[in-house]
Amino acid sequence: MPETVDCRGLSCPEPVIQARQALQQASGGTVTVVVSNTVARDNVSRAAKSMGWQVAVEEDGDDFKLSISK
Amino acid sequence: MRDRLFIIIAGAVVGLLAVVLVLQGNPVNMGFCIACFIRDISGALGLHRAGVVQYIRPEIIGLIIGAFATALFVKEFKPTGGSSPVLRFALGMFMMAGALIFLGCPLRLVLRLAGGDWNALIALPGYVVGVWLGTIFLKNGYTLGRSQEQSNVNGYAGPFIAVILLILLVAAPAFIFFSEEGPGAMGAPLVLALGAGLLVGVLAQRTRLCTMGAIRDIILFKDFHLFYGFAAIFVVALIGNLLTGYFNPGFEGQPVAHISTLWNFLGMTVVGLAAVLAGGCPMRQLILTGEGQGDALLTVFGMMAGAAFMHNFGLAGSPAGVSPAGQWIVLISLIVLGIIGLGNSKLLSGNK
Numbered sequence: 001m002p003e004t005v006d007c008r009g010l011s012c013p014e015p016v017i018q019a020r021q022a023l024q025q026a027s028g029g030t031v032t033v034v035v036s037n038t039v040a041r042d043n044v045s046r047a048a049k050s051m052g053w054q055v056a057v058e059e060d061g062d063d064f065k066l067s068i069s070k
Numbered sequence: 071m072r073d074r075l076f077i078i079i080a081g082a083v084v085g086l087l088a089v090v091l092v093l094q095g096n097p098v099n100m101g102f103c104i105a106c107f108i109r110d111i112s113g114a115l116g117l118h119r120a121g122v123v124q125y126i127r128p129e130i131i132g133l134i135i136g137a138f139a140t141a142l143f144v145k146e147f148k149p150t151g152g153s154s155p156v157l158r159f160a161l162g163m164f165m166m167a168g169a170l171i172f173l174g175c176p177l178r179l180v181l182r183l184a185g186g187d188w189n190a191l192i193a194l195p196g197y198v199v200g201v202w203l204g205t206i207f208l209k210n211g212y213t214l215g216r217s218q219e220q221s222n223v224n225g226y227a228g229p230f231i232a233v234i235l236l237i238l239l240v241a242a243p244a245f246i247f248f249s250e251e252g253p254g255a256m257g258a259p260l261v262l263a264l265g266a267g268l269l270v271g272v273l274a275q276r277t278r279l280c281t282m283g284a285i286r287d288i289i290l291f292k293d294f295h296l297f298y299g300f301a302a303i304f305v306v307a308l309i310g311n312l313l314t315g316y317f318n319p320g321f322e323g324q325p326v327a328h329i330s331t332l333w334n335f336l337g338m339t340v341v342g343l344a345a346v347l348a349g350g351c352p353m354r355q356l357i358l359t360g361e362g363q364g365d366a367l368l369t370v371f372g373m374m375a376g377a378a379f380m381h382n383f384g385l386a387g388s389p390a391g392v393s394p395a396g397q398w399i400v401l402i403s404l405i406v407l408g409i410i411g412l413g414n415s416k417l418l419s420g421n422k
Binding site for chain 2: 008009010011012013014016017020036037038039046047050062
């Protein structure tokens with residue numbers, strides 16, 4: 001089941017904490033994380049990669065949609 | 071790897087400039103001290119009347135404008151705000167309160183350490199404890215809520231204020247207070263101080279250098295990325311101080327410092343906890359202000375008000391130590407910060 005974590009308007013480290021929790025629960029498949037600033041985009045991407053996931057970033061208006069998969 | 075090198079370079083530049091600024095006139099171990107400098111600006115504007123700490127510090131202006139220009143250039147300027155403004159103001163006040171008990175923000179803590187001020191060695195674990203307490207709230211869902219996108223006018227407010235401060239500094243009208251003695255009367259030449267601020271503003275915006283994040287990310291994620299920058303500040307400032315004769319190890323007689331062990335420790339505990347709850351150390355708040363974040367600007371305003379509060383009521387630490395009233399402020403700060411942390415996390419049932 002594709003899961004979406006909405007982190008718009010939140011600043012780090014909250015998006016990273018939420019994304020990590022979601023990734024730990026999902027353990028596989030695809031998790032979508034939406035963030036609204038570049039710091040969160042970079043930090044969530046780095047955290048996900050360090051946990052062995054792959055990250056695809058897509059700009060969505062002023063936000064960023066991160067498709068994280070394993 | 072490239073990112074790591076970049077943040078080490080940024081930290082090294084901060085450490086180097088801190089040494090240069092002291093050589094050129096800034097108070098010793100105060101090449102950069104964001105809390106002290108904001109306190110000086112509060113004094114210059116007459117918000118407090120502590121005659122020895124009143125000066126519009128060009129470094130602060132440079133940091134905001136440097137970050138602003140960089141954010142515009144790389145298209146990261148994004149006006150936002152509206153995430154618990156009242157609490158952010160309060161967190162700024164507490165962050166300043168703790169810093170004025172210890173006599174330095176986390177950045178000056180590092181610089182004091184690099185100057186051989188062993189009181190900072192006591193304060194560092196205090197700071198780590200404060201950050202660690204903050205991470206307990208973060209792990210339990212602490213948030214100040216989402217910020218909203220706002221109009222450009224909101225985002226330009228911080229940089230605009232920085233420009234106004236620069237005009238006041240250069241024009242020096244009679245209603246602005248400038249110290250004639252004490253730390254407030256000591257400052258590097260305007261162009262150098264402003265240039266140093268601008269350069270650090272650019273680097274800190276690009277690298278997200280944060281003296282709180284450095285500790286927090288290790289505790290939360292075992293991520294040492296920001297810590298490399300933090301460590302680079304220390305190493306370069308230490309080498310610089312050794313080469314220029316500003317390394318004077320010891321507890322007593324340190325510049326703009328006191329030897330009250332407990333209050334040095336707890337003062338920085340307050341700063342660490344408040345910085346985690348506010349999402350950034352004092353320097354980071356200036357950088358975020360430059361990026362257009364109204365929430366960060368409010369935190370800076372809170373720091374200005376906190377400085378006025380601490381000096382007007384005789385609560386700030388001094389080389390003589392910390393007054394009993396100042397000691398109470400530390401305890402009250404810890405309690406209120408605990409309430410803010412609890413009330414915005416899921417630690418207590420009943421919070422949404």
